[in-house]
Amino acid sequence: MHNNFLFDLDQTLLDFHASEYKALGIVLESNGLSFSEEIYQAFKDYNKALWLELEKGNITRQELFVKRFQYIFSKCEGDASALDPMKINDDFIRTMSVNGVLMEGALEFVKNVKDNIPDARIYIASNGATINAKGRIASTGLDKYIDYLFISEDMGVAKPDAAFFDICLDRISESVTSCIMVGDSLSSDMLGAKNASMESVWFMPSGNIEEAFIEYDINYTADTFEELYVVLQKWATHAR
Numbered sequence: 595m596h597n598n599f600l601f602d603l604d605q606t607l608l609d610f611h612a613s614e615y616k617a618l619g620i621v622l623e624s625n626g627l628s629f630s631e632e633i634y635q636a637f638k639d640y641n642k643a644l645w646l647e648l649e650k651g652n653i654t655r656q657e658l659f660v661k662r663f664q665y666i667f668s669k670c671e672g673d674a675s676a677l678d679p680m681k682i683n684d685d686f687i688r689t690m691s692v693n694g695v696l697m698e699g700a701l702e703f704v705k706n707v708k709d710n711i712p713d714a715r716i717y718i719a720s721n722g723a724t725i726n727a728k729g730r731i732a733s734t735g736l737d738k739y740i741d742y743l744f745i746s747e748d749m750g751v752a753k754p755d756a757a758f759f760d761i762c763l764d765r766i767s768e769s770v771t772s773c774i775m776v777g778d779s780l781s782s783d784m785l786g787a788k789n790a791s792m793e794s795v796w797f798m799p800s801g802n803i804e805e806a807f808i809e810y811d812i813n814y815t816a817d818t819f820e821e822l823y824v825v826l827q828k829w830a831t832h833a834r
C-alpha cells in the first residue's frame with residue numbers, strides 16, 4: 595500500500611491566471627497590439643460571461659473563441675483589422691499550454707513529498723483541458739514527480755462527481771483510505787472528496803472555514819506549502 599496523494603492543479607500547484615496573463619500578453623504584443631492589466635481584466639470578465647452563455651447553450655465553443663478575441667481587439671491599441679480572431683485564439687491556447695506558472699514553492703514542495711514521504715505516489719486530479727494541463731505541467735518540470743494525471747476532459751467526467759474519483763481509484767488500485775485529496779476549491783475538490791469518502795486537505799482556505807469544514811467533511815487545512823507538507827507527512831505516518 596502506498597501513500598496516494600491526489601492534487602488539484604490550478605491555484606493548488608499551478609497558477610492558471612498567471613499563465614493566462616502571460617500568454618495573452620505574448621500573443622497580443624507579437625501581433626502589434628497593446629497589452630495591460632486592464633486588458634487582461636476585460637478579457638477575464640468577458641470570457642467568464644461567454645462561458646456562462648455557452649453553459650446555457652446560447653453560443654457555441656467556436657463562437658466563444660471568436661467573440662472573446664473580437665472583443666479584446668476593440669480594447670487594444672494597434673491595428674487588428676487584418677487579424678483572424680480564431681487564429682489568435684489558437685495561438686493563445688498553444689502559448690498558454692507551454693507557459694505553465696508554478697504557485698510559489700510548489701516544485702520544491704512536490705519534490706519534497708516525493709523524496710521524503712515513504713511510498714509517496716503523486717497524482718494530479720484536475721478539471722480542464724488535457725493539452726492545457728499536460729503542457730503546463732511539462733513546461734514547469736513538475737512532470738518528473740507525477741505518477742499519473744487524471745484530467746476531466748480525458749475521463750469524460752469531472753470533480754466533484756464521485757464517478758471521477760471511481761476512475762482514479764480504479765487506476766490507483768488501492769483502497770480509498772490510502773488516498774488523500776488536496777485542493778483549493780470547496781465545490782470541486784472538497785465536495786468531490788466527500789462524495790468519494792476520501793480524506794481531504796483544503797489548501798489555502800478562505801471565507802467561513804469552520805462552517806465549510808463541517809459541511810464538506812474536511813479533514814485538514816493548510817495555508818502554506820510548509821504547513822501542507824507537515825499535514826501530509828503526519829497523515830502518511832499515522833496508521834489508517
Ligand SMILES: [Mg+2]
Binds near residue numbers: 778
Ligand atoms: Mg483549483
